Amino acid sequence: MTRSDSRYVGASVRSKEAPRHVTGRGRFVDDLVLPRMLHAFVLRSPYAHARIVSANAGRAAHATGVYGVITPDDVVRLTTPFKPGRYAAGLRVPVPEYATAVGKVRYVGEPVAMVAASSRPEAEDALELIDVEYEPLPAIVTTEAAAAPDATLIYDELGTNVAWQGHVSFGDVDAAFARADRVVSANLGIHRYSSTPLEPFACLVDPTPERLTLYCNCQNPEVVYEAITEALGIDGVRVAVPDVGGGFGQKIHLIRKYAVLTALMAVQTGRPVKWIEDRSEHMMAAGHSCDQEFDVEAAVRNDGEVLGLRIADTDDVGGSVSTLTIHFTNKLNNLFNTYRVQNLRLEGRSVLTNKCPVVPNRGIGKPGMCFIWERMMDAVAQELGLDPIAVRRRNLVTQDQFPYTTPNGNIIGSGDYQGLLDRALKNIGYEDIRAQQKTGNDRLIGIGVVIGLEPGGRNAARDMAIFPKSKQMPGAGGVEGATVKIEKNGSVVFTLGAPSCGQSHETTAAQIVADVLGIPPDRISASGGWDSSLSPWGVSCANSGNNFHLYDIGAVHGAAMRVREKVLTLAAHLLKVDRSALDLRDGIVGRVPSAAPNSSADGPATITFAELGKIAYANQALLPEGFEGGLEATYYHSHPHADPGMLPDETGRVRAQYTFGSAAHAALVEVDPGTGRVKVLRYVIVSDNGTMINPSVVDGQIYGSAAHGISVALGEGFVYGDDGQLLTLTLLDYGKSTTLETPRIEIEHHPVPDPYTTLGQKAAGEGAAIPSPAAIASAVENALSPFGARVRRLPLTPERVWNLMHVSR
Amino acid sequence: MFPADFDYVVPRSVDEAVAMLVHYGDDAKVLAGGQSLIPMMKLRIASPRVLIDVNGIAELAGLRRDGDRLVLGALCRHADVAASPLVREHLPLMHDAAQLTADVQVRNRGTVAGSLAHADPAGDWPAALLALDTHVTVAGPDGTRTVPLAAFLVDAYTTQLGANELITQVAVGIPPGRTGGAYAKFERRAGDFAVASAGVQVTLDEAGRCAAVAISCGAVAPSPFRARAAEAMLAGQALSEDLLAQAEHAVRDEASPFADTRGSVEYKRHLAGVLVRRACVAALARARGERVDTLHL
Known part of the structure; x- marks a missing residue:
């Protein structure tokens, strides 16, 4: 298949997953029921910070229906601690x-602790009977308090709550500041939030004598x-991932604690054990994004050129060391955003507090990095009295620079940043709105x-740029497999190397296979959920890092091409024609009309996949000599351009990710002067996701991630009391926007194919969650210009906006 | 998120329900809409040993006009109020409140009487109905008694309702002509509890001046209250912009909110004033016969 020869790639074909989900026939972990299954419940700390004086099963062990209780002593006795991952590499x-x-x-x-009983209510009843004695310690809820010299230590062994400090620097930052006309500075902040997937964590462990299976x-x-x-300490482990109700980064790290606890309970009781997390448990302990505070200085020339940036980043990483630098290192992915600025220094501090540990979250680190750049572009424009768009244009990477290598080593294959801005300005009517603003009226309307x-395709060796002494190289580059098979009856199944969390991977992958094999997508299906024993998985096996478009698409395309080769070889043999004379259409292999006439004119002109299947699997006598039986192939894909920059050089330059989509966002907002409420009147996105395989799937990803980013900007988030109690335990208190607050998202696609990927595709997942907080901040600041207010922090709750008017006045 | 064990009983009449309340005493809770009770049980904030489900008592359902009163049975749902043409025509303040309460699912199950019995300081019905002539009738072992809503509401989550009693009906006086009401609510997002809310009922005299006014404030004090100082400022006056601005300031001083995740003391005081003023403007327009949609702020 060439890029022009596509019937299904590029079409919004109907979703393969939607019918089962809209009819309630999806199969999630909680839908699975095993014989003799127990139900587990987790006992959780009521304190933000306390010593555990004692913890024992107490009366819970003898409560009705209870089969097992696991206490911290059991965990220490029966398990080994987790190996520190690459995000804990900075630990002293x-x-x-x-x-x-x-x-x-x-x-x-x-x-x-964990308790398992024959029913879930019994387990929950027994929870109250476990004896744990705590000695409360002072709760530390701010990074200032944590970093104070006399602060109570959260980890005694570290000797400080500032668990990591480090920096990256590219170009000659001091020289940039020395030749600047002026320095523009700002203190910026982003708060804690989550993507709150509809399905919280879920584990089911089946300890059969052969091996232990975890459904998760x-x-x-x-x-x-x-x-x-x-x-x-067991080898016989199988992990199976059925339907997943949303990931967004939430289900990568902390879920391992519960997988281990549930597995231990299953081993201890000798029974299958199911553990399903509650919403409130998920809110308090499944992981938050990071509170991040940035002290930023920009060295600028009077014409708006930004010469360099200095950033001091303080990350509030909560009460665990396992994801210490996760929001810092991910900033390497979009360190320079879309700008050709050459000099940048980013200093990081990861500070422990008595809050939930931090995890990835729809763009992790990257929304913060984009927020820094875009807030500074507006600040520079204000300081210099220039138009904010003009300042951006002055600094964008230009068309003639692609493929563009950023100062920290990312290679951006293609893009059209000026074109994205042009279209966004036109679509929202920028000039007209600016003109109306000048005529003056009482309404507080603003545009941003x-x-x-949108970086895509992770290279985990990225982290070695910051931790060059890491003894163990984290998974470098990207490798991922897929299997494609024509069944004996002629239908096609494929197995992907990574699980899906609801992003229509089955639909999209089927379109790729459909074009390669010439068979409609409705005759192609996924073989089932992910299974560690069956799925061909590599280092890129992750529903994260924006990996799918690069690695899984590359793999399924490669596997389909191999099957196509087998089909052509077998069909040419059976039809007694040269294989170059054959074409695949609608599950039938036949001579292309223009091809030379068949030498044996009385032989069949075509053969179906079903006929090929019967022969390939069940009739060796008809196979060509040396033909491997079956019509199945597995292919492991690695990014063809992965090698240069895969490992960091001595200056820390590394390709953190391999593809770079981009988008311009334009927001039109109105502020209610009485209440401070921000209403989003219009929201326009112009997006470059490269070649789109399924535009409606891409739109879905953009809608979801934009809606989330806008909600984050306008108020959703976690709030802790001074005592470290989480005050936002329900979705109601947490304050996620509903459909009534979410604006219609107007999307225009401006695809510029990527030169390095299979079909020119770029990532299309978390992208719109990255610029949207910055877009809302920019628009609200513009609306508040009569007050001279500066928007520096999120979320822009009505009260914060009211304060911005009130304080400035 | 599973409630502790409980028993479930279903009375067929008010008398039988009262007998059950007497029998089980403090261990029992009445289940009507269950929109506050069930979540509290799932969070184990409440663990009643017996639920007395009154949903089968036909005489408690629905709403009707009884002379110059609107009578809501104890099982009258928020959605019943929202859908009632009678309410829309004569008590637009209640129509607003029903529209703005929670979400569709809650409105279909939750009851007005249950909201009053729960007495959440940020609940919509206690605040809204305080601006109207509202009486609550309760049944107990000694028969029934009727009390004004202002007396029924004692404090946050506290009412006059005894452990042996249940609400049977809520009656609201239908105001005479040249009158209009409105309920304004500021919520962080659709379906949330109020950060602040206000109910205003204005009656005009022949000259178009304010003959009578009732102003209630919700979520900005331990219990909803009538803003008497602001009412006194407006009564008998032509409602000018200046006067409404003064009333807005007066309300700020009458409010006594506490700070929480929904807002600071200062912001909630400010909002109370803004909402009273906006509800006044809407109520006034309605009193003049203008059509004003429910305010979505």
């Missing part, structure tokens, strides 16, 4: 971390696979236009 001394709290609790909701709704199966293997990157 190793800190063992177990599936439960041991010795201390460090955040409200930290797991302390994890995004990155490798994490739980390794966790169970290492913690329990920003631009951002």
Whole structure:
């Protein structure tokens, strides 16, 4: 298949997943029922910070229906601690971390014990009978308090709550500031939030004599696979991932604690054990995005050129060391956003507090990096009295620079940043709105236009740029497999190397296979959920890192091409024609009309996949000599351009990700002067996701991630009390926008194919969550210009906006 | 998120329900709409040993006009109020409140009487109905008694309702002509509890001046209250912009909110004033016969 020869790639074909989900026939972990299955419940810390004086099963062990209780002592005795991952590489001394709290609790909701009973209500009743005695310690809820010299230590062994400090620097930053006309500075902040997937964590462990099977709704199966293997010291582990109700980064890291606890309970009781997390448990302990504070200085020339940036980034990482630098290192992915600026220094501090540990979240680190750039572009424009769009244009990477290598080593294959801005300005009517604003009226209407990157295709060796002494190289580059098979009856199945969390991977992959094999997508299906024993998985096996478009698409395309080769070889033999004379259409192999006439004129002109299947699997006598039976192929894909920059050089330059989509966002907002409420009147996106395989799937990803980013900007988020209690335990209190607050998202596609990917595709997932907080901030600041207010922090709750008017006045 | 064990009993009449309440005492809770009770049980904030489900008592259902009163049975749902042409025509304040309460699912199950019995300081019905002539009738072992809503509401989550009693009906006086009401609510997002809310009922005299006014404030004090100082400012006056601005300021001082995740003391005081003023403007327009849609702020 060539790029022009596509019937299904590029079409919004009907979703393969939607029918089962809209009719309630999806199969999620909680839908699975096994014989003799127990139901587990987790006892969690009521304190933000406390010593565990004692913890024992107490009366719970003898309560009605109870089969097992696991306490911290059991966890220490029966499991080994987790190996520190690459996000803990910055630790000065190793800190063992177990599936439960041991010795201390460090955040409200930290797991302390587990009980399993024959029913879930019985398990929940028994929870109250477990004896845990705590000695409360002062709760530390701000990074200032945590970093104070006399602060109570959250981890005694570290000797400080500032668990990591480091920096990256590219170009000559000091020289840039020395030749600047002026320096523009701002203190910026982004708060804690989550993507709140509809389905919280879920684990079901089946300890059969042969091996232990974990059914789990994890995004990155490798994490739980390794966790169970290492913690329990067993090799016979199988991980299966059925339908997953949303990931967004939530289901990568902390879920391993529960996988290990549930597995331990299953081993201890000798029965299948199911553990399903509650919404409130998920809110308090499944992971938050990071509170990030940035002190930023920009060295600028009077014409608006930005010469360099200095950023001091303080990350509030909560009460765990396992994801210490996760929001810092991910900033390498879009360190320069869409700008050709050459000099940048980013200093990081990861500060422990008594809050929920931090995890990836729809763009992790990258929304913060985009927020920094876009807020500074507006600040520079204000300081210099220039138009904010003009300042952006002055600094964008230009068309003639692609493929563009950023100062930190990312290679951006293609893009059209000026074109994205042009279209966004036109679509929202920028000039007219600006003109209306000048005529003056009482309404507080504001417009904000920003631009951002959507990096895709992770290279985990990225982190070695910051931790060059990491003894163990994290998975470098990207490798991922897929299997494609024509069944004996002529239908086609495929198996992807990574699980799906609801992003229509089955639909999209089927379109690729359909074009390669010449068979409609409705005769192609996914073989089932992800299974560690069956799925061909590599280092890129992750429903994260925006990996799918690059690795899984590349793999399924490669596997389909191999099957196509087998089909052509077998069909040419059976039809007694040269294979170059054959074509595949609608599941039938036949001579292309223009081809030379068949030498044996009385032979069949065509052969169907079903006929080929019967022969390939069941009739060796008809196979060509040396033909491997069956019509199946597995292919492992790696990015063809992955090698240069795969490992960091001595200056820390590395390709953090391999593809770079981009988008311009334009927001039109109105502020209610009485209440401070921000209403989004219009929201326009112009997006470059490269070649689109299924535009309606791409739109769906953009709608979802934009809606989330806008909600984050306008108020959703976690709030802690001074005592470290989480005050936002329900979706109501957490304050996610509903459909009534979410504006209609107007999308225009401006695809510029990527030169390095299979079909020119770029990532299309979390992208719109990256620039949208910055777009809303920019628009609200513009609306508040009569007050001279500066928007520096999110979320822009009505009260914060009211304060911005009130304080400025 | 599973409630502790409980028993479930289903009375067929008010008398039988009262007998059950007497029998089980403090261990029992009445289940009507269950929109506050069931979540509290699932969170184990409440763990009643017995639920007395009154949903089968036919005489408690629906709403009707009884002379110059609107009578809501104890099982009258928020959705019943929202859908009632009678309410829309004569008590637009209640129509607003029903529209703005929670979400569709809650409105279909939750009851007005249940909302009053729960007495959440940020609940819509206690605040809204306080601006109207509202009486609550309760049944107990000694028969029934009727009390004005202002007396029924004692404090946050506290009412006059005894452990042996249940609400049987809520009656609201239908105001005479040249009158209009409105309920304004500021919520962080659709379906949330109020950050602040206000109910205003204005009656005009022949000259178009304010003959009588009732102003209630919700969510900005331990219990909803009547803004008497602001009412006194407006009564008997032509409602000018200046006067409404003064009333807005007066309401700020009358409010005594506490800070929480929905807002600071200062912001809630400010909002109370803004909402009273906006509800006044809407109520006034309605009193003049203009059509004004429910305010979505």
